[in-house]
Amino acid sequence: MNTAAPLRTLGRVALPGIRAAGALTLVLARTLRHLPHLSGRECLRSLVLYGYQSLPLTLGVGTLAGATVVLQAGIYAERFGARQYLGWAGGYAVLWEFGPLLLGLVMAGRVGARNAAELALLKTNGQLEGLRGISLDPFRYLVAPRVVASAVAITCLATLTYFVAALWETVAAYFALGLPARVFLGSFADMLRPNDVLGSLLKTAVFGTAIALVSTAAGLAAQGGARGVGRAAAAAVVFGCASIFALDFLITPLLARWLT
Amino acid sequence: MELATSHLVVDFGPHRALDDVSLHFPLGSQLLLYGPSGGGKTTLLKALAGLVLPTRGQVLWNGRDRLTLSRGETRDAQAHMGMVFQTDALFDTLTVERNVALPLERKGLSAAAVEEKVANALARVGLKAAAQKRPEHLSGGMRKRAGIARALVMEPWVLFADDPLAGLDPETAAGISALLLEVSHGRTLIAAMPDPHPSLPLARTLRLTPMARDVDNRSTA
Numbered sequence: 001m002n003t004a005a006p007l008r009t010l011g012r013v014a015l016p017g018i019r020a021a022g023a024l025t026l027v028l029a030r031t032l033r034h035l036p037h038l039s040g041r042e043c044l045r046s047l048v049l050y051g052y053q054s055l056p057l058t059l060g061v062g063t064l065a066g067a068t069v070v071l072q073a074g075i076y077a078e079r080f081g082a083r084q085y086l087g088w089a090g091g092y093a094v095l096w097e098f099g100p101l102l103l104g105l106v107m108a109g110r111v112g113a114r115n116a117a118e119l120a121l122l123k124t125n126g127q128l129e130g131l132r133g134i135s136l137d138p139f140r141y142l143v144a145p146r147v148v149a150s151a152v153a154i155t156c157l158a159t160l161t162y163f164v165a166a167l168w169e170t171v172a173a174y175f176a177l178g179l180p181a182r183v184f185l186g187s188f189a190d191m192l193r194p195n196d197v198l199g200s201l202l203k204t205a206v207f208g209t210a211i212a213l214v215s216t217a218a219g220l221a222a223q224g225g226a227r228g229v230g231r232a233a234a235a236a237v238v239f240g241c242a243s244i245f246a247l248d249f250l251i252t253p254l255l256a257r258w259l260t
Numbered sequence: 261m262e263l264a265t266s267h268l269v270v271d272f273g274p275h276r277a278l279d280d281v282s283l284h285f286p287l288g289s290q291l292l293l294y295g296p297s298g299g300g301k302t303t304l305l306k307a308l309a310g311l312v313l314p315t316r317g318q319v320l321w322n323g324r325d326r327l328t329l330s331r332g333e334t335r336d337a338q339a340h341m342g343m344v345f346q347t348d349a350l351f352d353t354l355t356v357e358r359n360v361a362l363p364l365e366r367k368g369l370s371a372a373a374v375e376e377k378v379a380n381a382l383a384r385v386g387l388k389a390a391a392q393k394r395p396e397h398l399s400g401g402m403r404k405r406a407g408i409a410r411a412l413v414m415e416p417w418v419l420f421a422d423d424p425l426a427g428l429d430p431e432t433a434a435g436i437s438a439l440l441l442e443v444s445h446g447r448t449l450i451a452a453m454p455d456p457h458p459s460l461p462l463a464r465t466l467r468l469t470p471m472a473r474d475v476d477n478r479s480t481a
Contacts, residue, residue, distance in 0.1 A: 125347050
């Protein structure tokens with residue numbers, strides 16, 4: 001019996017995972033190392049690209065998520081005579097689950113794919129190597145600012161998205177269920193605590209960081225021409241979304257225990 | 261600055277790109293590396309510039325193994341090297357002026373000094389009028405000139421040029437060759453190209469092929 005065969009299979013299965021974990025750790029470590037001296041110009045450019053230019057999309061997500069949650073929850077609230085709790089239920093659902101998850105998935109598509117494609121193109125076109133050729137560290141100059149800017153942009157966008165979602169929940173509750181804004185917002189304000197907002201923002205910050213790290217690692221691993229860029233963008237979206245679901249599963253119970 | 265390689269071997273996975281290469285480049289020397297794709301021209305150029313690490317053997321900068329230098333010494337040595345990339349490696353998001361100023365980013369120079377050095381480099385390659393344009397709005401020859409200006413802005417002792425005439429029409433190629441020859445006075449110039457080009461007659465040539473490497477030292481003048 002060939003005893004090496006199972007080991008070889010194990011290695012074949014485990015190696016890509018170990019390699020990916022190593023790449024993510026390196027991106028994180030090098031970003032942290034360069035935090036004190038990031039290129040301000042590149043940070044600002046990336047914040048505009050990933051944050052400001054994503055505003056319409058995230059506002060749309062906030063609007064639809066808020067209205068949909070209230071319309072859906074409203075049916076059950078009416079059935080069980082719990083209309084007065086709709087503000088709390090809608091707020092809780094958006095803050096703790098729908099908001100971070102939907103925003104994370106949308107941002108994995110928009111910011112993650114864009115970051116990965118840009119870095120992949122910079123790598124395959126030789127610009128990253130070009131920086132090394134003129135004694136500039138491409139990580140410090142180009143990569144770390146993008147990681148930081150995308151994580152910050154996603155967290156900031158989340159704050160705005162939750163505000164918009166709450167607004168549209170109120171509007172939907174009034175027009176679809178006839179619930180006065182005073183009642184809806186009253187239950188929202190009475191029963192939701194600052195820790196719920198904090199938990200939501202922490203969750204989004206973790207998702208934002210994960211999207212930034214995954215997309216950066218995917219972009220830097222790109223090889224070849226247009227196909228390599230396409231593969232990097234696809235990997236950033238697929239693994240970015242997968243990491244959001246995995247992190248959601250892992251950190252929700254921890255945050256809930258800590259903050260509630 | 262003197263460059264040398266000693267029994268240099270560079271592997272990319274199972275593929276051996278360079279095999280036991282020992283060369284010496286005194287200051288002011290000129291070398292053309294030529295040969296078909298896969299022969300290791302660009303790899304040798306990048307190994308000399310410190311962009312590719314040796315698998316075995318040594319790359320020597322002023323007689324010292326590049327791998328034994330501290331981070332600061334490596335940075336200082338690299339500051340004396342300029343590289344003209346095949347793809348020009350310019351950033352389309354920056355103006356030509358900003359692209360050329362990039363190598364000066366961490367030198368702690370005043371804004372006026374940076375401006376002066378960039379203006380000199382651009383004037384030297386004849387691109388002063390295009391300083392505020394973005395590279396995407398330049399022709400192939402102008403992009404190449406911008407790449408040369410960026411390599412020159414640090415006043416390097418060694419100039420590497422990776423396929424500097426690629427994709428250029430004969431007239432533009434002749435212009436870029438003349439420019440390279442002009443700016444290489446007093447500097448070491450190491451260029452890599454698929455074939456020797458009549459407009460860029462360098463003192464020494466080295467043919468690199470995937471199967472065999474034949475050194476042809478026509479002259480060391």
